Amino acid sequence: MTQPLWKSLATGAALPAAILALVLLMVVPVPALLLDIGFITNIMISLAVLMVALSAAKPLDFSAFPTVLLLATLFRLALNVASTRVVLVDGHQGAAAAGHVIEAFGAFLIGGDYVVGLFVFAVLMIINLVVITKGAGRVSEVSARFTLDALPGKQMAIDADLNAGLLTPDEAKARRQEVATEADFYGSMDGASKFVKGDAVAGLLILFVNIIGGLILGVISHDLSLGEAARTYITLAIGDALVAQIPALLLSIAAAAIVTRVASPFDLSGQIGSQFGQWRAWAPVAAILGLLGLIPAMPQSVVLPAAAIAGGICWFLRRRELAAQTAPPKIVASPEPHEIAWEDVCETAPVSLELGYALVGLVDEMKRAPLMARITAVRRQLSRELGFVLPPVKVSDDLALDGNRYRIRIGGVMVGDGQVWPNELLALAAGDTLEPIPGRACKDPSFGLDALWIAAERQVDAIANGYTVVDPATVIATHLNQLLTRSAADLFGLDEAQALVGTLKSGYPQLAQGLTPQPYPLATIAALCRSLLSERVPLRDFRALASAMISAGRPDMPIPELVEAVRRQLSGLIVQTIVPAQMPLPAVTIDPELEALLNQSVRAAPDATWPIEPDLARNIVAAIGEAVEPLLLAARGFAVIVSPLCRPALARLLRTQFTEVAVLSFLEIPDAKAVEIIATVGGRQEEPALPHPDQTEKDQ
Template sequence: MSALVARLPGGLSGRATLVPLAVLVLLGLMVVPLPAVLLDIFFIASIAVALTVLMVAVNIRQPLDFSAFPTVLLYATLLRLALNVASTRVVLVHGHEGTAAAGHVIEAFGSFLVGGDFIVGIFVFAVLMIINLVVITKGAGRVSEVAARFTLDALPGKQMAIDADLNAGQITADEARARRLEVTTEADFHGAMDGASKFVKGDAIAGVLILAINIIGGLILGTVSHDMAIGDAARTYLLLAVGDGLVAQVPALLLSIAAAMVVTRVGKSEDLAGQVGSQIGRAAPWLPVGLILALIGLLPGMPLLVVAPAVGLALWLARRRPAETTTTAEADSAPANDSGRIDWADVADTAPAALEIGFGLVPLVEDVRGAPLMARITAVRRQLSKNLGFVLPQVRVRDDLALSPFQYRITLAGVVVGEDEVFPDDLLAIAAGPLATTVPGRDAHDPAFGLPARWIDPADADLAEAAGYTVVDPAAVIGTHLNELLQAHAHRLLGQDEVQALLDTLADAAPALAAALTPKLLPASVVTQVLARLLEEGISIRDMRSIAGALVAVAPKSQDPVELGELIRPALGGALVQALAGVKGPLAAVAIDPGLEHLLVQAVRANPGAAHPFDPALVTRVAEAVAAATTGLLAGPRKFAIVTVPPVRRALWQLLHARLSGVPVLAFSDIPETRDVEVLAVIGAPANNEGAA
C-alpha cells in the first residue's frame, strides 16, 4: 500500500488521500448494495468512531484542542446516514428472510437490547430520540449559537488587546501573531460548531423518518410482495426497523454528548476530569450531602443497603478531600519553588526598553480604566518612530514589588536611565516660570525637564490652570519622561535588525542604491554604527535615501564608522540647519575664538582617533569659556548651534553634550552656502561679546 501511495501523482501521502477515499466510501455505501457482513463491520466502525470522538472530547483542555471536531462530526454524521441508506435497502429487500437478513448487529440491537419485543423497542427508540433531539442537541445548539455570537462580537476587542500588549512590549511579534491566529481560529471554530450542531439535529430528525419508512415500507412489502401475514410482517420488519434505528441512534447520541461537552467547555488549565474533580471534589459540600442522605435513609421503606454506602462515601470524601487538595497544591507549587531549576526565560530578556511600575500604578495599565498609560506609550513610540526614522522596539511594561507603590523606573538593556514617582489619583501642575499663586498640593518636579511642579487634587485643576500652571495626568507624566529618555538614547535602541529593515525598505524604493551600498561597499554592521552616531547627536535618519547616497559616495575613502559619520554630514546639512533656523532665517551660531580653536586642533592631531583628546587643563578652560559665552543664550527662546572647524567637531561635541544638552555642534562644512549665519557669541574671546555679529 505504501508503495502504491508513493507512486500517486505529486507524491501524495496516505494521509492526504484518506479523506477523498472516505468520501468515495460514503458514496459507495449509499449507492452499492452491501452484504450483511460488510454492514456489520461498518456499524461497528460507526460506533467506534463515535466512542473515539467522545473520549477525545472528554480529555481536551479547551475547545480549540479539538478544532477539527466540526469536520469530524460532519463525516461521522454522513457515515451514519449512508449506513441508514444501506441498511434500509437490506431491510426492505431481504427482511422477509428473517431477523438475521440485515446482519447480526441490527438483529442484536433488535432482539437483545429490547428483549425481542418491537413494541418495547419503539418506546426505547422514542425515549432515545427525545433525549437526543429535545435535550442534548437542542441545548448544545443553543450554546454553540451563543458562543459563536459572543466570540464574533468580542473579536475586535481581543485584537485591540493583542495590539496593546504588542505595543507595550509585553509580548513579542511572534507571540502576537500566534495570539491573533488563536483568536481567529476560535471565531472560526465556534462559527463552524454553530453550523455543525444543525447536522446533529437534522440527523436525529432523519432517524425518525427512516424508522417510519422502514416500518411502513416493510409492512407493505411483506404483505403485498412476499405474501406474509400482517402479524408476521409486523413482527419481522418492525424488529428490524427498530434494531436499525437503535444502531444509528447509539452513535448519534454519543456524538451529541461529545458536541455538548466541547461547546460547554470552560477553562484551559485542566481536562474535564481534572476540572470536575477539583471543583466538585471540594470538602465543603460533602458533609451536608452525607447528612441529608442519612436522613433520607431513615424514611420508611428506603433501601438501607444502597443509602448507607452512599452516606459513608460522602463522609469519607468530606474528611479526606482537604488533605488531598493540600497535597495537590503543594505538588503544583513545588516546581515554581524549586530553587535548583533554572529556565532560559529566567535569565533572558529580549525587550531592550522596559518600564517597571509599583503596584500602586497598576490601575494605569488596566483595561477597566482604559489603560491610559498603554495608550500613551503607544503614542510615544509612534511619534518618535516618525521623528527618528526607524521603528522603536517595544517597551515592556511590568510591575515590580521591589519598587515603592507609586514609583516607576525606565531601563534600557537592564540599565536604569530614569525613575520617579507619580500618583495615579492626582494631577501634576507644572510651573513654566516663577508664579505668584501657589495651588494646594505637594511639592514635586517634572521628571522629564526638572521644572518645579506640584501634585494637586483633580478638583483644583481649573484653579492651577488659571494660575498659569500646565496640568497633566500621571500617564502623560510617565509618557513624557519616557519620550525624552527614548529620544536621548535612541542610538542604543538601533540594532542591526532595525537597520536591515531600513535597508529592505530602501531596496523597495531605490533597489540600485541599496544594492550599491551593502554588502557591496559597507557591511550592515558599519552602516548600523554610522546611523547610531547620527542618532546620538539627535539627527533623524528618516531620509535614508540621502544618507545611503552619501555613504556610497564616501565609502571608497574610509571604512571607519567615525570618519564616515563626519564625511556624510555635509549631505545632511540642509536638514540640520533648517531644524534650527527654519526655512529662510539665518543660523544663530556661537563661534570659537581662533586661538582657542587652534589649541583644540593641535590636541586632536596629537591624539588622532581618541574620543577625548583634550587634556584636563584644556577641558577646564573650554568649559569655563562655553559657560561664559552661552549663559544668556540658554535662557532665551532662540535655538543656536556651536560652529567650529571639521577636525575638532566630533571631539568638541563629546566634551560639551553633557553640559549643553540639545545644543548641536556643527562644522563649517555642514552649513549650506546659501544660508546666512548670525554669530551671537564667541567662546574664549577676551571680552564679553554676546550679541556680536
C-alpha cells in the same frame, strides 16, 4: 528526513478518497455485510471522538473537532441512505435482510416490539435534539461571540506582556496564534452545532420514510398484510434508526463536553474529581440522606446504604486531607551556593522601568493596564519616527524604591527617575493661570516645569483655570518618550543594523548588495547610524542613507568623515525634520571671528573629542543658550549654522546642554531652502566674555 514520494501522495490522497467513498456509499447499492462493518465502524469512531473530547484539558486540545464532527455526520448519513435502500428493497425477506447489526438492535434493544421501539426512539430524539443539541448550540453561539469580542483585549494583553519583558517574541507569537486559533475554533463550533441538530432531524425524517415506504412496498409489491408489513418494516426502520441514533447521541455529548469545557491542567474526569474531592461537600450529603432514611415511607434498604457510602467518602477525603497537612515537607534539591547562572548576573533588557509598590496598579491588567498601553504607543510612535524598532520595555517592581517613585534604565544605566501619585493628576501651568489651585508642588519630570499634583475631583477646576492636566501613566510615558528619544543611539546595535539591511534586501536587492559586506562591514553601518541618531537624524529612509554611503563615502574613510559626507547627501531630510518644506529655516549663526577661532581650535587638535578650550566652550554654550532660549520656550524649530570644519565639535558641545538643538554646516542647507537668520552669537556684544587673543590689545 522527508517522506518518500509515494508515501506523501498516499497520505495526501487518503482524505479525498474517504470523501469519495462516502458519496459512493450513498449512490451505489452495498451488501448487508458491508453495512454491518460500516455501522460498527461508525460506533467505534463515535466512541473514540467522545473519549478524546473527555480527555482534552482545554477545547483547543481537540481543535480538529468541528471537521471530525462534519465527517462523522456525513459517514452516518451515508450509512442511513445505504441502509434505507436495503430495508426497502429486501425488507420483505425478514429481519436479517438489512444485516445483523440492525437485526440485533431491533431484537435486543426493543425486544421485537416495534411500538416500544417507537417510544424508545422518541425518547432518544428528545434527549438528543431538545436537551443536548440545543444546549450545546446555544453554548457554542455565546462562546463564539464572547471569544470574538475579547480578541482585541487578549491581543493588547499579549503586547503588554511583551513590552514588559514577560514574554519573548517567539512566545508572544505563539500566544497570538493560540488566540487566533481559539477564535476560529469557537466560530467553527458555532456552525458545527448546526450539523448535530440537522443530523438529529434527518434521523427522524429517515425513520418516517422507512416506515411509510416499507408499508407501501410490503402491501402493494410483496402481497403482505398490513400487520405483517408493519411488524417487518417498522422493526427494521426502528433498528436502523437506533443504530444510527446512538452514535449521533455520543457525538452530541462530545460536542457539548467540548464547548462547555473550561481550561484546566486536568482532563474532564480529573477536573471533576479534583472539585468534588472536598469532604465538606459530602458531609451534608450523608446527613440529608440519613434523615431521609428515617422517614417510614422511604425504602431504607436503598437510602441508608447511600447515606453510608456518602459518609464513607467524606471520611476518606477528610483523612487524606489531614494526612497531607501532617506529612513532612518534601526536600527539594536546591542548587549549590557556589553555582551561579548567567541569568543571575546578566541584564538582558535594553530598556527597563522599575516601579515602586504604590505604582504597580498602573500595570495591572485587571485595571486595563493604562501604563502598558501608553508604553506600547510610545514605542510604536518612536519606532516610526526613528526608523528602527525600539526594544521592548521591561517593567518590574522594586521594593527598594519609595512607593511612588519610578526609575528608568537604558543599557543598565539609570537615565531618569521621578515621583508620581497614582490616584492624583499632574497639573502643569502652561502659561498664565486665572487663579492657583491647591495641590502638592513639584517639578514635571520630563521638562522640569513647575507643576502640582492635585486630587482627581479638581480636574475640571484646573482645566478651567488654564492648567494642563495629565494622568500618572501619561507622566511616566512622556518621561520615557523623552529619554528614549535622547538615547536612541545607545539602543541601536548590530542586530538593528542587520534588520535594516535585511529590509533593504527585500525591496532593493542590488543596492543592499552594493552596500554590505563590501565596501562597508556591518559594524561601520551601525556606527554611522548611531552617529546620525545621536544628532536626531532619523533612519526612516534607509534607502537614501545606503545610496549616500555608496556615492559619497569611501571604504577607508574614518567614521567622522563618513558621517559628514553622508549628512551632506541627506541635507533635505535633515532640514525637513527641523521645519516643514514650505517654511524658511530659522538659523542662529556664529560671528565670523568666533567661528575662525573655533576652526583654529579644531585644526590644532583634529582627532580630539573636545578640541575647544574649556573656558571658551563655557562662554559659547552660555551665549548660544541666551540666544536660543526664546526659541526653545516657544517650541520653534531652528538650527545653529556653522562651517563644516567645526560643526562636529560644536554639535558635541551643545548636545551636553541642549539635546534638541540641531547644528548644521552651511553645506547641509539645500540650495532651494530659504534661510531666516534670527540671531548671531558672538561679535562686539559678546567680546568681553570671550578670551579672544586680540581683546587684551583693544583694552590697553
